[in-house]
Amino acid sequence: MACGSCSTGKDGQPKGCKNNGTCGTDSCNKLTVFDWLSNMSLPNGEKPFEWVEVRFKNGRKHYYKNTEKLTLSIGDIVATQAQSGHDIGMVTLTGELVRIQMKRKKISEKSEEILKIYRKASQKDIDIWSAAREKEEPMKVKARQFAIDLKLQMKISDIEYQGDASKATFYYTAEERVDFRELIKIFAREFKTRIEMKQVGFRQEASRLGGIGSCGRELCCSTWLTDFRSVSTSAARYQQLSLNPQKLAGQCGKLKCCLNYELDTYLDAIKDFPKSDVKLYTEKGTAVCQKTDIFKGYMWFAYEGEWANWHKITKEQAKEIVELNKKKKKISSLEEYAASLLDDTKVEFENVVGQDSLTRFDNPKSNRKRRNNRNKRKKRSPQNKKKNAK
Structure with a gap:
């Protein structure tokens, strides 16, 4: 999802515009929040918010506490706490906007399971992380083939390595419950790493x-x-x-x-329209709604038994007929109301800019050239030459 000028380099830092994700378009990452407070300083005595937002592969985000008081900015590569080992991600948001995001996602600052940021990622951490990311695509091809061989009704959509390459998470979708215990054994034997299976919905995929x-x-x-x-x-x-x-x-x-x-x-x-299942009772017969135009405020009705003939009336007229029907009164026919809506659809175009007629090429060409050619041929004929000689 990165643009060509701001894509990540080998050292993990954005290259190109060097705005580290704070540019106005903010098109480098997906599901990002533009930090409009990045150029504003805090009031005197205010401490910066300790939590930061870290993004991982494909927009996965988590919030970590900066317990080491590191100076972090958007675009920094950091090593974060994981269930076992550490993970590598990119800082996408800092400051007070993180507090708002955590409140919106209902993440408590006083939770017992507080994840921390260990340090800024070193070059060794980035190299291990990059090498693990390069393995994901060929692993996905093999993993899908293993699932097909076991005839499991599941689809492995993505694989994500942990930053220290100690664990691989397999994301899959399935209509029903899948018994993948044998599949995990094959994965562990083939890929030689810890395996975690995570089911996601089709929209999340x-x-x-x-x-x-x-x-x-x-x-x-x-x-x-x-x-x-x-x-x-x-x-x-x-x-x-x-x-x-x-x-x-x-x-x-x-x-x-x-x-x-x-x-x-x-x-x-739709609240301004009569319900589509309401029937209009007239002396000519019972009319049923066939179509509704919400934008123009029209309704089309057809008599029972005459479904091919539709009559267009406005929603106000339909309401009026419904009110009369509630009072056990009937109108003579729908044609009376529909006749008032008949309009002339013929459009006349005028030459307002002085251009030639659009149908000028439709007129047959004149035969003037043909007549001139015939006269020339007559003059050149031998009979005409004899008459001229006499």
């Missing part, structure tokens, strides 16, 4: 791997979306979208998260 959506932009889950709310087919029905799984499903195979973005607006707009 897409957020880790990233990609380009059907809209042409990067996936929301891998750039800014952090909370994955459930998306139901009713969201598509309220927005009057065709229930086509190929168009509504994202790269994770589930319904797109963006179906929830405008759902509240549609629900507020």
